[in-house]
Amino acid sequence: MQVVYLLAKGIFWISLFLLLLGLWRPWVVLWWLEYQNRLRVIKYYGSIMTVAGILWLITKGTRLY
Structure with a gap:
């Protein structure tokens, strides 16, 4: 569980x-797409951040010291 915690945190x-x-310069983080805008940055990286944050919070209580 410690590995999942550290991966989710990172x-x-x-x-x-x-x-x-990406909110400052969308073309830097979405270079592989033909059309870049801030809404796509929020959609892609915001969803990854949300899932990782929820997983991080769930595994935070099961962390071994």
């Missing part, structure tokens, strides 16, 4: 960084 922070970067 993915959360990386996707938060990419989300904020």
